[in-house]
Amino acid sequence: MAIAFTLNGKSTTVDAPPEMPLLWVLRDELDLKGTKFGCGRSFCGACTVHVDGEPERSCRMPVSRAEGKEVTTIEGLSEDGAHPVQLAWQEIDVPQCGYCQAGQIMSASALLASNPAPTDDDIDEAMSGNICRCATYSRIRTAIHRAADIAQAPSATSHETATGAGGSEA
Amino acid sequence: MNAVDKTGNLSRRGFLHVTALAGGGMLLGARFPLDGARGAFAATADAETALNAFIRLTPNGIATIMAQNPEIGQGVKTMLPMLIAEELDIPWSQVRVEQADFDATKYRGQMAGGSMATPMHYESMRRVGAAARAMLVEAAAKEWKTKPEKCTTEAGAVHFKNKSLSYGELASAAADIEPPSPRTVPLKDAKDFRIIGQEIPGVDNPEIVTGKPLFGIDVTVPGMKYAVFEKCRVHGGKVKSANLDAVKASPGVTDAFVVDSAAQAGSAGPSMFQVAPPNGIAIVGDSWWLINEARSKLEVTWDEGPTASQSTAAFDRRAEELSKQAPEQDLRNDGDAAGALASAAKTLEAAYQYPFLAHAPLEPQNTTAHFHDGGLEMWAPIQTPQFARGDLAKALGIPEDQITIHLTRMGGGFGRRLYWDYMLEAALIARQAGVPVKLVWNREDDTRFDYFRPGGYHYLQGGLDEAGNLTAWRDHFVSFGEGRRFAPSAEMMPNEFPQGFVPNFALQASKMPLGIPTGALRAPTSNAISFVVQSFIDELAAEAGKDPLQFRLDLLDSAPAGTRTAFDPKRMKAVLELVRDKSGWGKADLPEGTAQGVAFHFSHRGYFAEVVQATVSKEGELGVDRIWVAGDVGRQLVNPSNAVNQVQGAALDGLGQALDQEITFDGGRTNESNFHNFKLLRIDQAPPVEVHWVMSDNQPTGLGEPALPPVPPALCNAIFAVTGKRIRSLPISKHDLSWT
Numbered sequence: 082m083a084i085a086f087t088l089n090g091k092s093t094t095v096d097a098p099p100e101m102p103l104l105w106v107l108r109d110e111l112d113l114k115g116t117k118f119g120c121g122r123s124f125c126g127a128c129t130v131h132v133d134g135e136p137e138r139s140c141r142m143p144v145s146r147a148e149g150k151e152v153t154t155i156e157g158l159s160e161d162g163a164h165p166v167q168l169a170w171q172e173i174d175v176p177q178c179g180y181c182q183a184g185q186i187m188s189a190s191a192l193l194a195s196n197p198a199p200t201d202d203d204i205d206e207a208m209s210g211n212i213c214r215c216a217t218y219s220r221i222r223t224a225i226h227r228a229a230d231i232a233q234a235p236s237a238t239s240h241e242t243a244t245g246a247g248g249s250e251a
Numbered sequence: 252m253n254a255v256d257k258t259g260n261l262s263r264r265g266f267l268h269v270t271a272l273a274g275g276g277m278l279l280g281a282r283f284p285l286d287g288a289r290g291a292f293a294a295t296a297d298a299e300t301a302l303n304a305f306i307r308l309t310p311n312g313i314a315t316i317m318a319q320n321p322e323i324g325q326g327v328k329t330m331l332p333m334l335i336a337e338e339l340d341i342p343w344s345q346v347r348v349e350q351a352d353f354d355a356t357k358y359r360g361q362m363a364g365g366s367m368a369t370p371m372h373y374e375s376m377r378r379v380g381a382a383a384r385a386m387l388v389e390a391a392a393k394e395w396k397t398k399p400e401k402c403t404t405e406a407g408a409v410h411f412k413n414k415s416l417s418y419g420e421l422a423s424a425a426a427d428i429e430p431p432s433p434r435t436v437p438l439k440d441a442k443d444f445r446i447i448g449q450e451i452p453g454v455d456n457p458e459i460v461t462g463k464p465l466f467g468i469d470v471t472v473p474g475m476k477y478a479v480f481e482k483c484r485v486h487g488g489k490v491k492s493a494n495l496d497a498v499k500a501s502p503g504v505t506d507a508f509v510v511d512s513a514a515q516a517g518s519a520g521p522s523m524f525q526v527a528p529p530n531g532i533a534i535v536g537d538s539w540w541l542i543n544e545a546r547s548k549l550e551v552t553w554d555e556g557p558t559a560s561q562s563t564a565a566f567d568r569r570a571e572e573l574s575k576q577a578p579e580q581d582l583r584n585d586g587d588a589a590g591a592l593a594s595a596a597k598t599l600e601a602a603y604q605y606p607f608l609a610h611a612p613l614e615p616q617n618t619t620a621h622f623h624d625g626g627l628e629m630w631a632p633i634q635t636p637q638f639a640r641g642d643l644a645k646a647l648g649i650p651e652d653q654i655t656i657h658l659t660r661m662g663g664g665f666g667r668r669l670y671w672d673y674m675l676e677a678a679l680i681a682r683q684a685g686v687p688v689k690l691v692w693n694r695e696d697d698t699r700f701d702y703f704r705p706g707g708y709h710y711l712q713g714g715l716d717e718a719g720n721l722t723a724w725r726d727h728f729v730s731f732g733e734g735r736r737f738a739p740s741a742e743m744m745p746n747e748f749p750q751g752f753v754p755n756f757a758l759q760a761s762k763m764p765l766g767i768p769t770g771a772l773r774a775p776t777s778n779a780i781s782f783v784v785q786s787f788i789d790e791l792a793a794e795a796g797k798d799p800l801q802f803r804l805d806l807l808d809s810a811p812a813g814t815r816t817a818f819d820p821k822r823m824k825a826v827l828e829l830v831r832d833k834s835g836w837g838k839a840d841l842p843e844g845t846a847q848g849v850a851f852h853f854s855h856r857g858y859f860a861e862v863v864q865a866t867v868s869k870e871g872e873l874g875v876d877r878i879w880v881a882g883d884v885g886r887q888l889v890n891p892s893n894a895v896n897q898v899q900g901a902a903l904d905g906l907g908q909a910l911d912q913e914i915t916f917d918g919g920r921t922n923e924s925n926f927h928n929f930k931l932l933r934i935d936q937a938p939p940v941e942v943h944w945v946m947s948d949n950q951p952t953g954l955g956e957p958a959l960p961p962v963p964p965a966l967c968n969a970i971f972a973v974t975g976k977r978i979r980s981l982p983i984s985k986h987d988l989s990w991t
Contacts, residue, residue, distance in 0.1 A: 098502070098541070105540035109477070114469035115462020117662070119613050120694040124926035127613060155462030167460040174452040174892045177900055178324025179459035180613045180662025186460060205935035212926065214613040214663045215324050216903035217896060218937035 086147040089157025099145035103137075104128045106144045107154060115155035115183050119212070126211030129184040130154050136191040138210075155183040158190060166190045169228035177215035185211050189225050198229050269386065271426035276309040276419075279383045279430070280357065305357070306335060306383050312407055312419030314341050317351040319358040320368055321634055322455070323664030325955040326893035327368045329454045331376050333889060337446040338380030338439060341407040341418060348454045353636035353656040361658075363634040364669055364771070366855035366953025369889060373951050378433040385431045390424035391416050441887060450892035455660060467632035467659040468691060470619045476505060477539040478680045478688040481546050482531035482700060485555040485919035486767045489530045493551040498534060501548055503541025507534045510679050512646065524638050526672040526702075527768060528646070533680040539691055558766030558919035563706075566916075567604075569763050570708040570729040574602065578727050578759030580735070583745035586755035588712075591723035595714030598723075599794050603711065603783045604980045606913035608704040609929055610772055614662020615697045618677035621687035626653035631674050632661035639671035646675055647682070665904075666771040670702045698929055699921040702770030703914055705731050705741040709783045714755070719795030721806060723755040726783075731765035738765050740775045744817065748784055748853070751816035752809050767916060773904060774956040777854035781960035782909070782967070782981065785850035789968040790977060799968060800831050800849045818853035822883050825945045826860040827851055830881035833943050834862035844868060845876065848968025850961040857957030858883040858945070861902065865969040871989035873910075875938045875966065878902050883945040884952045898958040899940040905962030907932030911984040 085094045088111070097106050107113045107130070116139055119127030123138035130139045131153040132146075158164045166189050176182050185208070192199055192207040199207065204225050213221065270278045305317040316332035332348045353361055360371050384404055391409035392399040394416065403410045408417045441447075458465055483489060490509050498507040512528035532549060536542040592598055618631040627649060633639050636656045644651040661668060677690035692700075707730050714723030731738040743758065750756050772778060792802035804827055807820040827849075830836070836847060844866050851860035864876040880898055888894045911930040915922045923929040967978040974990035 101538070101540055105538065109539055112471065113462070114464040114466075117466075117613075118468065118615065118691070120926050122694070122925055122927070125613065125931075155460075158461075162457060162461040170460045171452055171456045174450070174456065174896065176324075176453055176456055176459050177326070177896055178322075178613070178661060178663045179453075179455060180324075180466060182459050183462045209933045209935040212613065212931045212933060214611060214665075214931060216900040216907070216932055216937060218903065218932075218934040219899050219940060220896065221934060 082145075084144050084148050086149060087151045089153055095144065097144050100143045102140050103130065103142045103144050103147055103152070104139040107139065113154055113156050117180055117183055119181065119184075124212070125181070125184075126188060127181050127184040129187040129211065131187060131191060134191070134194065136188050155187060158186065164190060165228040165231035166193065166224070168231055169224040173220050173224040173227055175217050175220040175224050177217055181211060181213045185213065185221055189221070189228065192225065193229055193232060197232060199225060269426055269428070269430050271423065272307070272309065274309070276307070276422040277386075277426035279306045279308070279379070279386070305351070306339065306379065308383070308418060308422040308425070310419045310422055312417050313345055313347055314339060314418070315347045315349055318348050319351045319361055321361065321363040321636065321658050321661065322350070323363045323634060323661040323668065325363060325368070325897065326453060326890060327363065329451055329893065330889050331368065331372055332454070333446050333451055334373065334376035335380035337444055338377045339384050340404040343446055343451060345407050350658055350660070353640065353658055355637055361636055363664055364666070366857070366955045366957065369951050369953045370856060373889070377438055378436060381436045381438050382431050382433050385436050386425045386428040387418055387421045389428045390421045394424065447887060447889055448891065451890050452892065465660040466614055466662050467619070467630055468614055468617045468662070470630040470659065470689060472619055472621055472630075472687045472689070475619065475621075475687045475689055476535050476537060476684065477542055478533055478535045478677065478684070478690040479539070479542050479546060479693070480510070480529070480531050480533050480676050480680065480690060480696070481549055481551070482529075482696075483553045483555060484699065484921075485553065485559045487527065487558045488553045488555040488919070490532060491552040491554050493532055493549060495532070497550070498545050498548050501541070501545035503536040503538045504534055504545050505536045506684055507532065508683055510676070510683065512675065512679055524635055524669045524671070524770070525642065526670050526675065529672065529676045529679060533683065535680065535684045535686075535688060543693055555919065556766070561766055561919050562917045563915040566706065566763060570604070573729045573761040573763070574708065574710040574727055576761070579761040580759065582728075582743065582758040582760055583750060584757050585750065588723050588725045588755040588757035591755035592712055592714045592725065595722055596717045597715040597794055599713045599790055601711050601787055601790060601977070601979055603709045603786065605706055605779045605782055606915065606981060607706045607767075608772055608908060608912055609698050609701045609914050609923070610665040610667035611698065611929060611931060612661070612663030612665055612667050615692045615694055616667075616673035617689065617691040618674045619687065619689040620674070620677040620681035622682055626655065627678060628655045628657070629674060629678070630657045630659055631671070632659050632668055633671055633674060634661070634664050634666075634668040635671065639674055642671065643675060643678060647678055665773045666775065667701065670770055672700075694926070695924040698924050701914070702739070702768045704772035704775070704778065705738055705765070705769040707741065707779055711783070711787050713787060713791045715791060715795050719797055720809070721749065721753050721791055724749055724753045725757040726759070728758065728760045730760060730762055731769065732762040733764050737762065738769045740769055740771050743776060743780060746817040747780055748817065749788070749806060751814045752806050752820075766919060773901070774854050774959045777852055777956075777960040778905070778908070781850065781852040782963040785852065785961065785964035786967050786977070786979070789848070789964070789971065798837060800827065800836055803827060803849070803851065818858065822858045822945070822947055822949075823851055823853060823860070825947065826858045826881040826883050829943055829945055830860040830862050830879050833881065833941065834864070834879040836862060844973055846969050846972030848965045848970070848972055850964035850968060852957070852960035854960055855955075855957045856884070856952035857954065859958050859961050861958070861961040861965050863962060863965040863969050865966060865973065867970060867973045867988050867990065869990055871987055873970065873983065873988055875906060875936070877938050878906070878940045878962065879943070880940060880958055881943045881945065882958060883947050884954055884957075885949040886946055887951045888944065889951065894954050895942045897954045898942045901956065901958035902940045902962050903932055903937050905959040906936075906966065909963035909966050909981055909983055910936065911982050913982050
């Protein structure tokens with residue numbers, strides 16, 4: 082069945098069973114591998130994408146529900162990797178294995194779109210559906226605050242270092 | 252690549268090898284025995300023939316350094332090239348890093364495990380860089396008709412008086428220089444380091460944050476089909492019959508067949524990470540999702556085999572019975588533990604237990620396998636490619652040199668990908684299907700068919716004298732295994748703390764047979780033993796009426812001079828004192844319901860002492876407020892950014908295990924299946940983790956594992972300090988923590 086939606090700003094039509102989850106359409110039909118398979122039951126958030134600007138777990142969303150909608154994946158979050166969240170993630174050196182980070186970044190960018198200056202509690206609430214098995218959670222919090230700063234003042238100088246060589250990090 | 256090929260200063264300990272690049276520039280390879288290689292690691296490769304590093308230096312001044320080890324998130328793809336670049340004396344901005352394939356003829360120690368990368372490679376990788384630098388200097392000195400000793404290097408260029416030549420300009424000339432002996436080439440003094448000790452972000456970060464295909468699960472090969480593999484839910488069970496025709500008729504399915512590797516040539520080899528021969532039903536097709544859906548149509552008759560009688564409840568009962576019998580074997584006997592317990596002023600007894608655990612890396616197991624041109628090409632997230640290849644060759648009955656393994660970035664390892672069962676499955680399926688296949692497990696497969704951290708049981712007795720000093724320790728360890736052999740990772744070191752620090756020490760063991768596969772989980776054995784030992788130490792401190800941290804310091808002082816202990820007590824005391832000071836131990840004015848607990852553990856050559864501060868409401872609701880970590884991994888952190896990240900992650904990993912993780916079995920089947928019933932830590936449960944270092948004058952060692960083990964006992968000890976309740980079994984979520 083032909084299903085049409087906007088993917089990363091471009092009109093896209095796919096021929097897929099309507100109940101096939103968007104995740105597998107993205108990964109295996111459209112060869113966009115950035116959106117990750119972690120659990121298949123929306124427990125882990127590795128498959129998070131934006132649908133009409135809202136974070137969605139693509140592993141449980143039938144592709145038919147994307148009909149006519151705007152879908153954004155990690156590949157389309159910015160043209161050149163310069164979204165404030167992507168910049169902050171690199172500056173704070175968040176990733177360990179990196180597998181969950183596309184989902185984390187999609188959840189974080191959706192949070193900042195609706196709440197430009199989130200508190201730690203706001204972050205914990207918005208991000209608790211995204212598991213990081215390496216537990217980079219401290220840096221995820223730091224990076225979201227940093228991204229908020231970058232978004233508000235793109236030329237702002239860096240936060241106090243996140244990683245204090247030989248010292249401490251909280 | 253052409254012509255000039257020089258091999259420098261052969262020594263029995265290692266040499267370098269230079270080749271001119273066809274387009275200009277030089278390629279430097281090196282082969283060394285590895286620092287600190289020992290035991291199984293030393294035995295796996297031929298130290299005299301393996302090349303273990305490459306630098307490619309091109310006329311544009313860019314040094315491309317091959318990252319030889321598998322990257323599982325431990326940061327080694329950034330760290331090993333940093334070591335080379337430091338001694339090469341080139342700015343990090345002129346370094347490119349490429350992931351090497353597995354190649355036993357070129358590299359050594361291509362393994363992710365045991366926190367071994369730093370101790371194995373810290374010096375040898377630097378020597379590779381230093382040798383390349385020496386060749387560039389000599390090429391420049393020749394050009395200027397001066398002596399190499401009069402030249403200096405800085406920022407990717409050689410300088411002499413007011414002259415300078417960039418490495419790019421010198422690269423081709425350097426290819427004609429005889430490489431120096433890596434053993435004698437001088438290394439920088441640490442005070443001159445420009446890269447080692449800097450916070451260098453992970454080299455793959457730009458690709459990670461933009462969603463580039465990096466991981467095994469992202470691999471695509473032309474003509475490839477997808478595969479899933481249905482196994483008997485009872486561990487070790489086998490297919491008797493199945494409705495393959497019905498499954499073949501399902502949408503998207505192109506093939507379905509039984510895989511029984513016992514029918515294949517060869518058998519699994521005797522490596523330390525041996526896996527069981529696969530048995531199950533492969534479904535192959537054009538869409539992973541469709542073939543995974545088709546699994547629901549399978550009707551299979553299984554021969555469940557002997558493990559169907561095994562369950563967690565039966566293990567618990569049998570352990571209790573064994574605890575009342577004489578132990579099967581003595582692992583260690585110092586002094587007279589029984590006599591000392593009988594005459595002690597005070598004695599304590601406690602039974603501790605911990606559950607099986609899954610690794611649950613977020614990227615499910617997968618491998619892409621392609622038979623072509625008489626060989627097998629694989630793309631796999633694998634921590635142990637050298638073990639895997641040798642064993643795969645035996646199991647598949649094909650020569651080892653006909654198997655190519657491309658190393659992909661891994662979505663976590665934690666020890667799971669030491670075992671290569673999914674690679675063998677993919678190879679068997681690809682061979683039988685006659686097409687390249689990408690096998691991808693679903694999360695349920697990954698949770699159920701793990702090589703689990705084994706559970707265990709400890710029946711402890713401790714004795715104190717009138718002054719509250721520990722005089723006797725006895726542990727009857729009930730574990731898994733048969734005969735003299737423990738199941739993998741179900742063993743215990745005979746010199747486990749407090750051995751050597753207590754005059755009368757007995758460690759004894761009994762075992763139960765186990766049909767469920769077990770294996771190494773991050774900080775293997777330590778991740779469980781630390782909970783038991785550091786909790787019971789805390790009980791003894793309370794019984795002695797002493798501060799639990801001071802009790803530990805005193806105990807670390809108690810080994811008689813000349814005693815051979817498993818670790819250096821001075822280094823452990825130093826981290827304990829540091830974490831005491833940083834956490835405000837005993838001084839902080841904490842509200843009612845809030846308390847701190849402490850624990851330390853030595854593993855993987857690292858010294859770690861940690862304090863956990865927890866709050867427990869009277870209704871029993873637990874919150875973890877903060878974790879302080881003090882660690883000693885020697886005189887140098889190679890990459891402090893990654894070091895802190897690893898330690899924080901390991902500490903929170905330990906927290907997640909302690910809070911809410913267990914794997915249980917009924918009828919030989921794993922009960923847990925996904926993240927709703929095997930619960931990983933989430934951000935709203937993750938407290939701040941403060942990391943502090945003791946920079947002791949010792950060789951740098953690894954950080955992937957040793958920060959984990961102290962967290963579970965430190966947390967349980969904090970819970971006791973609030974509630975008066977001892978947590979003697981994990982996870983904590985099974986206990987009622989309410990108090991009055």
